[in-house]
Amino acid sequence: MLFVRDLSVEYPEIGRTTYAVNDVSLDVPAGSVVGLVGESGSGKSTLTLAILGLTRGRGRIAAGNIEFDGENLLELSEDAWREIRGGQIGLVPQNPRGALDPAERIGMQIEEYYLAHRDATTAEANARALELLTLVGINDPERRLRAFPHELSGGMAQRVLIAMALSCSPKLLIADEPTSGLDVTIQAEVLDDMRRSVEAVGSSLLVITQDLGIVANYCDRVYIMHAGEIAEEAPVERFFENATHPATIALLAAQDQHYEHERVRLRGLPVNTRNLPSGCYLHRRCQFADHAAGCHDVRPPLTDVLPDHRVRCHRFREVPELAGRRADVGTPAESAAPPHARGAAPTNGALLSVEGLVKHFPIPGSDAYVQACQDVSFDVKPGETLGVVGESGSGKTTLGRCVLRLLEPTGGRVVFDGRDLHELSKGELRQLRKDMQIVYQEPFDSLNPLLSVGRQIREPLKLHSDLSRSERRERVHELLGLVGLPKAVADAVPQGLSPGTLQRCSIARAIAPNPKLIVLDEPTSALPPEAEADIIRLLNDLQERLGLSYIFISHDLALVREFCNRVVVMYLSQIVEIGTQEELFARPRHPYSRALLASVLEPNPRAKRDVGARAERLEGEIPSPIDLPSGCYLASRCHFVRDRCRSEPQELYPLVPGHDVRCWRVSENDLTEAEIEESRRRVAASANPDAG
Amino acid sequence: MSATDTQPELEFEEVLRPAGFGARVKELLRTSWLFRIGLVIVVIAVILAIIGPYIARFPLETATLDTNEGPSSKHWFGTDSNGFDIFSRVLAAPRIDVSIALAATAISLAIGSLLGLLTGYFRGWAGESVMRVVDTIQAFPLFVLAIIVVVMTGRSIQNVIIVIALLNIPIFLRMMRSQVLSLRERTFVEAARSSGSRELNIAFGHVLPNGLSPGLAQAPITMGFAILVTAGLSFIGAGVQPPTPEWGAMIASGADTIVIGEWWTSVFPGIAISLTVFGFAVVGEGLRAMYLRQG
Numbered sequence: 001m002l003f004v005r006d007l008s009v010e011y012p013e014i015g016r017t018t019y020a021v022n023d024v025s026l027d028v029p030a031g032s033v034v035g036l037v038g039e040s041g042s043g044k045s046t047l048t049l050a051i052l053g054l055t056r057g058r059g060r061i062a063a064g065n066i067e068f069d070g071e072n073l074l075e076l077s078e079d080a081w082r083e084i085r086g087g088q089i090g091l092v093p094q095n096p097r098g099a100l101d102p103a104e105r106i107g108m109q110i111e112e113y114y115l116a117h118r119d120a121t122t123a124e125a126n127a128r129a130l131e132l133l134t135l136v137g138i139n140d141p142e143r144r145l146r147a148f149p150h151e152l153s154g155g156m157a158q159r160v161l162i163a164m165a166l167s168c169s170p171k172l173l174i175a176d177e178p179t180s181g182l183d184v185t186i187q188a189e190v191l192d193d194m195r196r197s198v199e200a201v202g203s204s205l206l207v208i209t210q211d212l213g214i215v216a217n218y219c220d221r222v223y224i225m226h227a228g229e230i231a232e233e234a235p236v237e238r239f240f241e242n243a244t245h246p247a248t249i250a251l252l253a254a255q256d257q258h259y260e261h262e263r264v265r266l267r268g269l270p271v272n273t274r275n276l277p278s279g280c281y282l283h284r285r286c287q288f289a290d291h292a293a294g295c296h297d298v299r300p301p302l303t304d305v306l307p308d309h310r311v312r313c314h315r316f317r318e319v320p321e322l323a324g325r326r327a328d329v330g331t332p333a334e335s336a337a338p339p340h341a342r343g344a345a346p347t348n349g350a351l352l353s354v355e356g357l358v359k360h361f362p363i364p365g366s367d368a369y370v371q372a373c374q375d376v377s378f379d380v381k382p383g384e385t386l387g388v389v390g391e392s393g394s395g396k397t398t399l400g401r402c403v404l405r406l407l408e409p410t411g412g413r414v415v416f417d418g419r420d421l422h423e424l425s426k427g428e429l430r431q432l433r434k435d436m437q438i439v440y441q442e443p444f445d446s447l448n449p450l451l452s453v454g455r456q457i458r459e460p461l462k463l464h465s466d467l468s469r470s471e472r473r474e475r476v477h478e479l480l481g482l483v484g485l486p487k488a489v490a491d492a493v494p495q496g497l498s499p500g501t502l503q504r505c506s507i508a509r510a511i512a513p514n515p516k517l518i519v520l521d522e523p524t525s526a527l528p529p530e531a532e533a534d535i536i537r538l539l540n541d542l543q544e545r546l547g548l549s550y551i552f553i554s555h556d557l558a559l560v561r562e563f564c565n566r567v568v569v570m571y572l573s574q575i576v577e578i579g580t581q582e583e584l585f586a587r588p589r590h591p592y593s594r595a596l597l598a599s600v601l602e603p604n605p606r607a608k609r610d611v612g613a614r615a616e617r618l619e620g621e622i623p624s625p626i627d628l629p630s631g632c633y634l635a636s637r638c639h640f641v642r643d644r645c646r647s648e649p650q651e652l653y654p655l656v657p658g659h660d661v662r663c664w665r666v667s668e669n670d671l672t673e674a675e676i677e678e679s680r681r682r683v684a685a686s687a688n689p690d691a692g
Numbered sequence: 693m694s695a696t697d698t699q700p701e702l703e704f705e706e707v708l709r710p711a712g713f714g715a716r717v718k719e720l721l722r723t724s725w726l727f728r729i730g731l732v733i734v735v736i737a738v739i740l741a742i743i744g745p746y747i748a749r750f751p752l753e754t755a756t757l758d759t760n761e762g763p764s765s766k767h768w769f770g771t772d773s774n775g776f777d778i779f780s781r782v783l784a785a786p787r788i789d790v791s792i793a794l795a796a797t798a799i800s801l802a803i804g805s806l807l808g809l810l811t812g813y814f815r816g817w818a819g820e821s822v823m824r825v826v827d828t829i830q831a832f833p834l835f836v837l838a839i840i841v842v843v844m845t846g847r848s849i850q851n852v853i854i855v856i857a858l859l860n861i862p863i864f865l866r867m868m869r870s871q872v873l874s875l876r877e878r879t880f881v882e883a884a885r886s887s888g889s890r891e892l893n894i895a896f897g898h899v900l901p902n903g904l905s906p907g908l909a910q911a912p913i914t915m916g917f918a919i920l921v922t923a924g925l926s927f928i929g930a931g932v933q934p935p936t937p938e939w940g941a942m943i944a945s946g947a948d949t950i951v952i953g954e955w956w957t958s959v960f961p962g963i964a965i966s967l968t969v970f971g972f973a974v975v976g977e978g979l980r981a982m983y984l985r986q987g
Contacts, residue, residue, distance in 0.1 A: 406882055433888035445879040450901050460887040509887070 001204050002028040002051070002089075002172055007064035009043075009050050009228075011057065018274045020046040020059070022228040025302075028172060033195065033205040035215040035236070037251070038225035039528060041270040044208050047225070048174055052089060053081040069171060087117035090165030090203070092175040092194075096157035100149040106160050107145030114167040132163035135200060137193040139620060153621060155186035162194050166201050173198055174206045179214070183391040184555055188599040188609065189617055191218055210529060212255045213558075213601030216240060217608050221308075224248050227271035227281040230302060234309040236605045244305060244316040246286045249323050254533040256603045257562050261323035266530065269498060280314065288315055288322055350379035350415075351549050352403065352436075352517055357412035359395070359402050363626070370625050372398040374573040376412070377652075380517065385543065385550040387564030387581070389557060389596065393625065395573040396553045400519045403551065404436055405429060417516065434464035434513035441522040443502035447494040453505045454490030457512055464513040479508040482545075483538060500531030504538065511542060517549045524559065536563060557600050561585050566658075569593045572625060572633040575652060579659035589655065589666045591638045592618070594676075615639075615683030632663070639679050640671055720978050727978035733971025734912070740783055741790035745937075750777035752784050753935040760949065763956055770956035772945055774935065778956060781937035782964050788938045789968070792849060793918035796856035797911055803857070804864025805900070805907050811865070812872030813895045826862040834859050838921060842930045852931050856918045863914065864907050871903030909979040916972030923965050939965045 009021040021043045028034045038044045049055055051066055053073060066073040069088065076084070085091075093099040101109060110132060111125035120128070126145075133141035136159040149157060158178060165173055178194065179187040195218055198205045207219060215222055215236065222239040224232050224247065232245040240256075243249050249264045266285045271277070279296040283289040289296065293314040300314045313319065359373040372395040380386050388396045401407040403414055405421045414421045416436060424432065437460075440446035447456055454476050461472045477487045483504040494502055503523060510518050520539065524532040536559060542548060554560050560567055560581075567584045569577040569592065577590040588594045598616035601609060618637040623629055629636060631646040638645065644664065652660045653667030665671035720727050745752065750767075756775035763770045769778035811819035829837070838855050845851045875881065876899060884894045923940030925931030932938040934945060939961040946957025 401882075404886060406886055430888040430890070433886060436886075438883070438886045440879045440883065442879055446883050448880045448884075448898050448902065451898075459884065459889065463888045506883070509883070513887070 001030040001069060002026075002206070003067040004047075004051065005064050005067065007047070007050060007066060008062040009046050009055060009059055010062045011059045013058070016274055019276055020228050020273055021050065022276075023064070023302075024225075024228070024230055025064075026223055026230065026233075028204045028206050030171070030204055031202070032220045033198075033207065033218055035219035035222045036206060036208045036225065037210065037212070037215060037222060039210070039270045039530075041273075042225040043228035043273065044225055045176065046228070048091075048176060048206075048208060051174065052085050052091060054085075083117065086113065086165075086170075087168045088171050090168070090170035090173045092158070092161050092165050092173065092178050094177045094180060096154060096161050096181070097149065099161055100157060102149050105146050105148055106152070110145075110160070110164050110167055113164045117168045128167060129163070132167055133160070135166070135197045136160075136163045137189070137196075138163075153186075155182050155190055158182065158190050159193060162190075162197060166197055166203070169201045170203055172206065173203045174208070176208045177210070178207070180210075184557065185391060185595060185599040185618060188601060188614075191601075192614060211601070212240075212252065212529075212603035216603050216605040217601045224251065227276065228273050229281065229312060230310075231282070231313070232309075232311045234305075238306070238309050240603070240605055242305075242309070242320075244319055245311045245313045246288050246319055246323075247282060249319065250530065252603070254530040257558070258604075260325050261320070264323050265534075280312075288319055290315060349381070351382045351384075351417060352380040352551075353415045354378050354403060355413045355415070357399070357402055357414065358410045359398050359407065360410045368626050371395075371573045371628060372625070373402060373409070375652075376570075376573075376575055378568055378575070378578060380549050380551060382516070382549055383543070383547055384566065385552055385564045387560035387567040388551060388553045388570060389555060389560050389567060390570035391555060391622070393572070393622065394570040395625075396570050397521055399570070400438065400521050400551060400553050404433075404438055404519055406438070430463075434460065435515050436517045436519070437510035437513070437515040438519040438521060439503070439506050439510050439523045442526055443499040443506065444494065446506050447502060447509075449494050452491055452493055453497075457490070457505065457509045460509060460513040475512070476508075479512055480505075482511065482542065483508045484534075498531070499527050500534060503527060503531070503535055507535075507538065507542070511546060511548075514546070515548065517551070519551045519553070521553045522555070523552075525554070525556065532559075539563070557585075557597060558602075569596065572623065572628065574633065574662060575660075576634070576662045577660065578652070579655075583659050589659075589661045590663050591616075591640055591671075592634050615680040640665060640675065642670075716982055717979075720982055724978055726974050730971045730974030730978065733967055734975050737786050737790050737968050737971065741786040741794075744784040744787050748777070748780035748784050750780045752776070752781055752937050760954055760957075762954075769960040770954075772942070772957045773949065774945075776935070776937075778942070778960055781942060782939070782960050784937040785939045785942070785961065785964065786968070788849070788932055788936060789919050789922050789940075789965075790915075792853050792856065792922045793915045796853045796918045797860065797914045799853070799857035800860035800914065801864050801907055801911055804861040805868045805904065807861070808865040808868025809872055809895055809900050809903065812869040813876055813899060814891070822865075826865055829858070830862050835921070835924060838925060839928065839930050842925060847930060847933060849932060852922060852925055855925075856921050859921070860914050860918070863910065867906045867910060868903050871906060872899055875899045875902050905983045906980070909976065909983045911976070912972045912979065913976030916969040916976065919965065919972070920969050 004024060004026040007021055007024045008019070011018040011020060024047060026036070036044055046059070050061060055061060061074060068084065073081070073084065100106065107126065107129050110129040111122065114120065114125045114128050129145055130141055133144055138144050138156060138159055144156070152160065175194065179190055182190060191214060195205070207214065209215060219236050221235050222233065223230050224245070226247050232243065232248045234243070239248070240252065243252055246264060247266055249261050250266045252259045253262050253264045265287065266282070267287070268285050271281050271285070277284060279294065279298055280286070280289070280300050283295040286295070295314055298314070300312050302310045302312045303316065304310055305316060355377050357373050357376040360369040360371055362369045376399060378386065388399060390396045398407065402409045405414065416432065419432070421429065447453065457476045457479055458472050461467060461475055467475060476490050480487060480489055485501065485504050485508070489497070489501065489505065497505070523539070524535050527535060539550070540563070543550060552560065552564055564581050566578070566580050568575050569584070569590065571592045577584065577588065577593045584593065585597065588597050595616045595618045598609070598613040620637050623633060623636060629646070631648050632638070632650045635641050635645045642665065648664070650662045650664060652662045653664065654660050655667060661667060663671070721731070756771070758767065758771050759773050759775040761767055761771045767777050767779065769782060771777055807822055811822050838859060841855045841858070842851055881894055881898055884898050922931060923938070923943070926938050926940030927944045929944065932941055934941050942961040943958045946954065950958050
C-alpha cells in the first residue's frame with residue numbers, strides 16, 4: 001500500500017541545515033496497522049507531513065521516494081496530490097478541538113470534507129455523514145450532526161475527526177497521537193472504535209504514538225524513530241520480546257514495569273537534528289557506545305536481525321546481553337512484587353484523616369454550584385502512599401487542594417497530625433505548611449520563571465528553618481543531590497530546563513522543609529515516558545529514605561498499581577471504592593472501578609485487552625457536575641443498573657475492613673459474577689459479527 | 693562544531709540560560725534600523741538633559757541686542773525677540789523637558805504598578821474603589837484635565853510633574869493589574885503559598901517581578917507623551933515660564949512673529965520636540981514588540 005523508501009527531509013538554513021528525516025524506509029501493507037514510535041523531536045511529524053505532501057516552509061525532500069498504491073507520490077502534480085490527500089490518505093490530527101472549525105456544525109464539516117473528493121449531492125453527503133458518525137460509535141448521531149464542536153466532549157470530537165478522515169474510504173489512515181488528550185476509559189473506546197471503523201472501511205492504519213500500550217494492543221508492526229532515522233523495526237511481538245536497539249530497550253524499560261532490562265536508559269535530551277554527530281547519532285546518549293565497535297565514527301546501517309526485524313546499531317548482537325536481566329539487579333524479592341506494594345503499610349494512627357469533606361464551587365449569578373467533592377472520607381497513615389484515581393472532572397485535584405487547605409472546603413474536617421486544619425489561625429497554618437507539601441502537574445508553571453531554581457528551593461528553608469545563608473546554600477545543594485541533579489542547576493532559571501529536571505526541582509522544593517506528607521498531583525502526566533519512570537523511582541526512593549507519606553493523584557492506573565499501598569477511586573466528586581492496592585487491582589468490585597481497570601492498555605502484545613474487557617466499558621456521557629442525578633451517579637452509564645440505583649443515593653458500604661464500595665448491589669451480593677460473565681458474553685457475541 | 697564533539701558527555705542537559713535583556717536588545721538593534729535611530733535620539737536627548745546647559749555658546753537667559761536675527765554663522769538657529777540664541781536654548785531645553793518627563797514617568801510607573809499589584813492581587817471593595825477613581829480620571833480629556841489642575845495648583849515644575857504622573861498612573865495600573873489577574877492563578881503562586889509564604893511576600897516576591905515587563909516596555913512611550921504634554925502646557929502658558937529654556941515656551945514666544953516670516957523662533961524647537969517624541973516612541977514600540985514576542 002504505502003512504501004516509503006530512503007526518504008530524507010531537510011530544512012536548509014543559512015549556515016546549518018536541519019536534517020529532520022534521514023533515510024527512512026517504512027512500509028504499511030494493505031490491511032495492516034503499523035505503529036510509529038518516537039520521542040518528541042524525533043521526526044515523526046515531519047515524516048507524516050512528507051507522506052501527505054505537506055512539508056512545511058523551506059523543508060524539501062532531499063532523497064528517496066514515497067510510493068502509494070503503485071504511484072510515486074513525489075512526482076504528482078499539486079492537483080493530483082490534493083485528490084490523494086483526504087481522498088486516499090486520511091489524517092486524524094492530534095488536537096481534536098483545534099482541528100474542528102468552532103463556528104460550523106460538525107455535520108457540515110464532514111459533508112464538506114466528503115464533497116471535496118466525491119461528486120455527490122448534499123443529501124448523499126448528509127447520509128454519508130450520518131452513517132460515519134454511527135460507524136465511529138457516536139450516540140444519537142442525528143442530533144450530533146447539528147452540534148457545534150464546543151458541544152462535544154474531547155472523545156467525541158476525536159471520533160468526529162476519525163469519521164471525517166474515513167469519509168472517502170481512504171486506503172490509508174494516519175492517526176497522529178489520536179488519544180493523547182483523552183482520559184483512559186475514553187482512550188480505549190476511541191481506539192477500539194477507530195480500529196473497528198478502519199477494518200469496516202478496509203483501510204490500513206499508521207498510528208503515531210508514544211504509548212507502548214497502544215502499540216501492543218493495536219499494532220501489527222512497529223517502527224521506532226530517533227534523530228530522524230528508524231532505529232529499529234519489528235513485528236509487534238518481536239519488538240516487545242526481542243528488542244535489540246538500546247533506544248528501544250530504554251523505551252520498554254521506561255514503560256513496562258515487568259520488562260527484563262530495567263536498568264537501560266538513554267541519557268540527556270533528544271539529539272539535535274541541526275547538528276548531527278558523527279558515527280551513530282545516538283552515541284552520546286547510549287550507555288553501550290563503544291569506540292572499538294565504531295559507535296563514535298561510523299554511522300551504523302540498518303541491519304537485518306531476521307528478515308522482518310531490522311536494527312540500526314553496531315552492537316545489536318551484544319546489547320541484550322549487556323543490558324542485564326531483571327534477575328541480575330536487585331534482589332528477587334524486590335523485583336517480584338511492585339516496589340511499594342510489598343507488605344501492609346504501617347497501621348499505627350493516621351497522619352491525615354479526612355472526614356466528610358465537601359467542596360462546592362458556586363456559579364456566579366445563580367444558585368447553582370459545581371459539586372467537586374462530596375462526602376469524601378479517608379485516612380493516610382505515616383509512610384503510606386494513598387492513590388487517588390479518576391477521570392478528569394472527578395474532583396481529585398480539588399480534593400488534593402482541600403486537604404492542604406489551599407482551597408477552603410465547603411464542609412467536613414481535615415485532621416493532620418492530630419490538629420484540625422480549620423481550627424488553626426493563619427499563622428499556625430503557615431507554620432504547619434512545612435509538614436505538608438505539594439508537587440504539581442505542570443513542571444513549567446509550578447516554578448517562578450524569573451527566579452533561579454536555587455532561590456526557589458531556599459524559600460521554604462528561609463521560612464521554616466533558622467539556617468544561615470551559607471547553610472541554606474549547602475542544604476539546597478544537598479537537596480538537589482537527593483533528587484539526582486548537579487549543583488549547577490541551582491543557578492539556572494526554569495526556562496531551558498527539561499520538564500523532567502523541572503519536576504525534580506519541584507520535588508526538591510517540596511522536600512526542603514522535611515515534610516511528613518506530600519500531595520503528588522499527577523506529577524508525571526506532563527512528562528515523556530522516560531522521565532516519568534525516573535520520577536516514580538525517585539519518589540519511591542525518597543519515601544524510603546525520608547519516611548514520607550504520599551497522596552498520589554493520577555489517572556494512570558498502571559502507575560497507581562506500581563506505586564500505592566491503598567487506592568481511592570473517585571467518580572464525579574464521590575469516592576466509589578476504596579481498598580488496598582492488592583484488593584482493588586485483583587478484585588475491583590464497583591462497576592466503575594471495573595470499567596477503569598478494563599480500559600488499561602498493557603504494554604504487552606500477549607495480554608491484549610480482550611472483547612470481554614471491552615464489555616466493561618461504560619455507556620454514554622459523564623453527567624454534568626452541576627446537575628447530578630438523584631440516585632447513583634453512574635446509573636445512566638452502568639450495565640448492571642436497577643430501578644433502585646436511579647432513585648436511591650448510594651452510600652459507601654463496607655465490604656471487608658478497609659474495603660468500601662458505593663454500590664448497594666455489590667454490598668448486598670446482588671451483583672454476581674454470573675451476571676457479569678453473562679454481560680461479557682453478550683457483548684462478545686455482539687462484537688463478533690463486525691470483527692469478522 | 694568540533695568543540696562540541698570533544699565536550700565531555702553530559703549526564704544532564706546543558707543548563708541553558710535564556711537570552712537576557714541585554715542580548716535581546718542587541719538582537720533588536722541588529723534587526724530593526726528604526727529602533728537604532730530611536731535609540732540614538734533617546735541617548736542624545738538624555739545626554740543633553742545632563743550637559744545641555746553647559747555647552748551653550750551664549751548665555752541662556754540674558755537678553756541681548758541681537759534680536760530677531762535669522763540663522764547665521766554666529767547664531768545657527770537665529771535669535772528671538774529677546775535676543776536669546778535659539779540654538780543654545782534648544783540644546784539646553786532637555787534639561788527641563790526630559791527631566792520632567794522622566795520624573796513623571798518614574799512616579800506613575802511606580803505608583804501605577806503598586807496599585808495595579810494590590811488591586812489585582814487582593815481583590816475587594818478597596819480595589820474596586822481605586823478602579824472607579826481611575827475610570828474617572830481616564831474619562832476626562834487628558835490635556836484639559838492637565839490645564840485645570842495646573843492652573844488650580846499653581847504653575848511650577850513640581851506641579852507639572854505631578855499632573856503628568858497622575859495622568860499616566862491609570863495606564864500602568866491597568867497594565868500591571870491585567871498581568872496580576874492572570875499571574876495570581878499560576879501554579880507557582882500556589883506553590884509559594886503551600887510553602888508557607890505570606891501573601892504580601894508572594895505578591896511582591898513572585899507576582900510583581902513577573903508582571904513588570906509590559907509596564908517597563910510602555911515607559912519610553914509614556915516618556916515621549918510626557919514631553920509632549922510638558923511642552924503643550926508651557927505653550928499655552930500653564931507650565932514652565934519664560935525665560936527658562938523650554939521647547940513649548942520657545943514655540944509660544946515665536947508664534948506671534950512666524951506670520952511675518954520669522955519662522956526660526958518656533959520651527960527649531962518644534963523639530964526638536966518631534967524628533968525626541970519620535971525617538972522615545974520608536975524605542976518603546978521596539979521594546980514592547982520584543983516583550984510580546986518573547987514574554
